[in-house]
Amino acid sequence: MKNPPMADELSKVDLRILEQLQRDCSLSSGELAERVGLSQSPCWRRLQRLKEDGYIRRQVALLDPAKFGPTMYIFAYLKMATLSDAAREDFIRKVELTPEILECHAIFGEMDIMIKVIAPSMDWYQNFVFKTLLKLPGVQNIQSTVTLTQIKSTTAIPLRNPSPRPAD
DSSP states (O other): OOOOOOGGGSOHHHHHHHHHHHHOTTOOHHHHHHHHTOOHHHHHHHHHHHHHTTSOOOOOOOOOGGGGSOOEEEEEEEEEOOOOHHHHHHHHHHHHTOTTEEEEEEOSSSOSEEEEEEESOHHHHHHHHHHTGGGSTTEEEEEEEEOSOOOOOOOOOOOSOOOOOOOO
């Protein structure tokens, strides 16, 4: 794969295509073309190029967690021991294979890792901590923050530099 152009090299039409897909990736190529002001063939070619250049990693359906029963989001902060390369790879593999871990980030500060967990209850999460998180390679300590409500959640990334908005 060739090196993709930088985001600032994308045309305004490319950005409109990406914005529309972030809203709804189930659009047909005809619907997408109409929304961005192109005919279908040039729109399809641009879409293919954006995929080939790696701007579009994959297309997925976003499910409503509430339809599957009660859920809460918990952020767990892990303090890690120094790991060998093999142990670090084992940690990453186990995190990737644990479906309840939605995100995992290496962070600066007192703790080393932040993970986002979806949990049906606090009892379930307590069991998850002891049977899963504390058994991950190198985990020495866990601090958890339970969210009360989700105020904003998006998968869309900003594609243009918005001007700062004044506070109300």
